[in-house]
Amino acid sequence: xxxxGRMKIGIVLFNLGGPDSxxxxxxxxxxxFSDPAIIRLPVFLRLPLARWAAKxxxxxxxxxxxxxxxxxxxxxxxxxxxxxxxxxxxxxxYDAKVVIAMRYWRPFAAEALxxxxxxxxxxxxxxxxxxxxxxxxxxxSFRDWDETCRAARLRKPTKRICCYPLLKGFLRxxxxxxxxxxxxxPKSETPRILFSAHGLPERIVKRGDPYPKQILQSAAAxxxxxxxxxxxxxxxxxxxxxxxxxxxxxxxxxxEIRQAGKERRSLLIAPLSFVSDHSETLVELDRDCxxxxxxxxxxxxxxxxxxxAHPFFVEGLAAEAARVLEGGGGGGGGGDAAxxxxxxxxxxxxxxxx
Numbered sequence: 001x002x003x004x005g006r007m008k009i010g011i012v013l014f015n016l017g018g019p020d021s022x023x024x025x026x027x028x029x030x031x032x033f034s035d036p037a038i039i040r041l042p043v044f045l046r047l048p049l050a051r052w053a054a055k056x057x058x059x060x061x062x063x064x065x066x067x068x069x070x071x072x073x074x075x076x077x078x079x080x081x082x083x084x085x086x087x088x089x090x091x092x093x094y095d096a097k098v099v100i101a102m103r104y105w106r107p108f109a110a111e112a113l114x115x116x117x118x119x120x121x122x123x124x125x126x127x128x129x130x131x132x133x134x135x136x137x138x139x140x141s142f143r144d145w146d147e148t149c150r151a152a153r154l155r156k157p158t159k160r161i162c163c164y165p166l167l168k169g170f171l172r173x174x175x176x177x178x179x180x181x182x183x184x185x186p187k188s189e190t191p192r193i194l195f196s197a198h199g200l201p202e203r204i205v206k207r208g209d210p211y212p213k214q215i216l217q218s219a220a221a222x223x224x225x226x227x228x229x230x231x232x233x234x235x236x237x238x239x240x241x242x243x244x245x246x247x248x249x250x251x252x253x254x255x256e257i258r259q260a261g262k263e264r265r266s267l268l269i270a271p272l273s274f275v276s277d278h279s280e281t282l283v284e285l286d287r288d289c290x291x292x293x294x295x296x297x298x299x300x301x302x303x304x305x306x307x308x309a310h311p312f313f314v315e316g317l318a319a320e321a322a323r324v325l326e327g328g329g330g331g332g333g334g335g336d337a338a339x340x341x342x343x344x345x346x347x348x349x350x351x352x353x354x
Contacts, residue, residue, distance in 0.1 A: 009096040010121030010156075011089065011321060012112055013082050014128040014141040017102030018065075018072025018278055024105060025061040029054035031104040037140035057243075064279050067287070075102070077276035077308060078129065084309040088318035094325070097121065103141050109148040117154065125321055126160035129275050131170055131218065132197070133163035134211040136204060159324050165214040166221055169316015173307045174222045174270065181268055181304040182233075189300060191266040192234045194256055195219040197273035198280065199239035202247040212249055218272055237272075240289075241280050254292060261296025269303040275313070277306050 019028045033039055033050035041049065065071060078100050086098040097119050101112035116124070126145060130137040142160065149155075164170055178193065185191050197215045205212055215237060223235045238253040253269075260267050269289065271281050285303050293301035307313040 007095065007122045008120055009089075009094055009325065010116035010119065010124045011085070011096055011098045012109075012116075012124065012126050012145065013078060013085070013098060013100050014126065014130070014138070014145070015074065015078050015100065015102055015276070016137070016278075017105035018074040019061070019105060020071045020075065022062045022065060022070050024071075025065060026054050026058040028105045029057055029061060035104070035140055037136045037143075064283050067283055068279065072105075072278055073282070074276055074278040075100070075107075077278075078102075080309050081129070081276070081314070084314045085317055085321075088314050089321060092318060092322050094322065101141070101145060103137075103144060109141075109145050110152070113145075113148055113152055113154060117152075121156065123325075124156050124158040125325060126158065127317065127321060128161070128163070130273070131163060131167070131275065132165050132211050132214040132273055134200065134204075135207075135209050136200065136211075138162055161320060161324055163214060164316075164320060165218040167316045167320055169312045169314070169319065170307070171218070171221050171225055173310040173312035173316070174218075174272070174304075175226050176312065177304050177307070177310070178222070178226065178268070178270055181270075181302055184302055185266060185268070185300055189266050190232050190234075191268045191300065191302070192236065192260060193223075193228065193268045193270055194236055194238045194253065195222070195270045195272040196238050196240050196253055196285065197271075199242040199248040199252075202249055205249055215272060222270075240284060253289065257289060257292050257298060257301075258296045261293065261298045264297060264299055266300035267293060267298055267302070269301070271304065271306050275307045277308070281306060 017028070019025045030050050033053045034047055036043075036046065039046050039049060039053075082098040082100055086096060089096040089098070097116065099112040099115045100107055101109040126142065128138045128141060130141075133139070182191070195215070195218075200209065200211055219235065219237050223229075228235055236251070236256060238251050238256040239249055240253040242248040242252065257267065269285055271285065274281055281303070290301050290303075
């Protein structure tokens with residue numbers, strides 16, 4: 001550990017955010033649809049459309065969160081991850097404070113920035129809780145952070161980790177969770193593992209977004225590390241949570257569930273792009289998809305848990321943070337930047353004064 005260990009390091013965890021009340025559902029959606037990374041239209045068209053879309057979708061969204069006790073569990077989950085990460089970083093000798101910056105609901109980037117300013121952070125490390133880079137998630141959060149820093153006239157040396165689809169701790173945590181989930185199936189069954197990720201409109205991928213390539217990287221690495229082929233287990237990737245009439249990347253999760261029902265094949269769903277529980281796991285996967293599996297004839301449907309604050313995952317993030325702080329490349333997941341070719345130059349790092 002070098003000079004960084006004696007400095008006050010502010011680590012910013014980025015995540016999507018979620019409504020903290022049913023009344024917050026509509027403004028949350030308005031913030032989401034106002035993001036130019038989500039609706040790529042000029043501002044004079046995007047903002048009125050965002051207001052209309054938020055109002056139209058709000059009743060359905062409120063109904064979803066009503067099933068979760070009236071609010072999203074994402075913040076509480078992220079706070080637990082932040083606390084465990086801060087402990088792991090401290091064990092490596094760093095004086096670090098981990099704060100949360102949500103993209104579409106509280107705590108926003110400005111709140112995270114104020115906490116770090118009050119604490120006296122000397123350097124910053126930006127760390128998304130999106131393992132796979134996308135212009136709609138990581139890039140949007142980074143842009144929001146940069147704009148917030150410029151507005152506050154904050155200039156601190158900053159490093160950023162863009163993604164970690166092959167991070168050892170990320171992969172090991174998934175493998176341990178999946179081995180445990182497989183034990184819940186009867187010994188006579190060979191379930192198909194569906195690695196489920198949040199969908200993305202096709203047009204965004206055609207513009208060069210590396211997200212689906214990184215999803216494939218992670219799924220293949222997890223499967224290889226578990227020797228699924230030698231165990232006679234098949235795996236596939238499927239995408240969930242699509243909205244609206246536009247074309248989204250395939251295969252769709254609901255189509256894969258129906259196909260498994262036709263084949264009378266049991267399913268184990270492994271949330272790959274989600275590291276925390278929220279509506280997409282607790283409602284869409286645990287309720288809606290489970291109901292679809294039952295009506296489609298899937299013999300046994302199970303969902304593996306998200307990584308949350310799994311020790312392997314937290315230690316992997318802490319080790320990657322330490323490596324980058326000491327001068328390693330950001331987002332390499334063990335330093336092998338060549339394995340992250342889909343992200344290109346985005347996996348590099350540089351000292352910045354934002």
